[in-house]
Amino acid sequence: MRKGLFFLCLVLYAFSVTLTVFVQHIGIQDRLLKIVCTLGILLSFFAVLAMLFLAFSLKGGVESLEQKENPAEKIPSKEKYLEFAARSGLSRRETEIGWLVLNGLSNIQLAETLYISLATVKKHLTHIYEKTETSGRKEFAEKVMAFGF
Known part of the structure; x- marks a missing residue:
């Protein structure tokens, strides 16, 4: 623009x-x-x-x-994240969305990438935060980082 x-x-x-x-x-x-x-x-x-x-x-x-720093340098390996997701009880879709969140995608980008509505993205994020006992993206990322290293 x-x-x-x-x-x-x-x-x-x-x-x-x-x-x-x-x-x-x-x-x-x-x-x-x-x-x-x-x-x-x-x-x-x-x-x-x-x-x-x-x-x-x-x-x-x-x-x-x-x-801007490369977000890949700040997140753990995919294997470590999958282990974290399994221990947290995340569903397959929640695991996928959580990984994309860690890679810096916004809600709109998530909806477009996964071909789902924005409301569905928000619903999945709410479930992710509940299951991981976090309150938002930042806390979720910190918890994954603490688990991954």
Whole structure:
């Protein structure tokens, strides 16, 4: 979406600069066109500011993704997790969802990945938290980590 906004600002900038140059080049003296030209200059200025902001936010987004720690380094092996799930009494589906939660998937991503509704994801998570005696993702992950190492 940010890239789309960036290109929209780029198009607005190009249009306003073209309009301004065209009006000034032919030397039109009409008052209305001069107002339009002034508005074009202002639009160019704001389009450039928006492009700079979007460019830095896009760059920052990429850098933050690169600096983000690999979640695989923070979770135990699949075998250890399966042992934890079995001891906790998790069903096959709850075990699968718990593993994906440990790998950083959001509820929406879980629903899309597993082709189930968001309500079903929430129901499974509630059962997982009850069976593991945890209150949320963070506590669940901490408990799995404590078991895995």
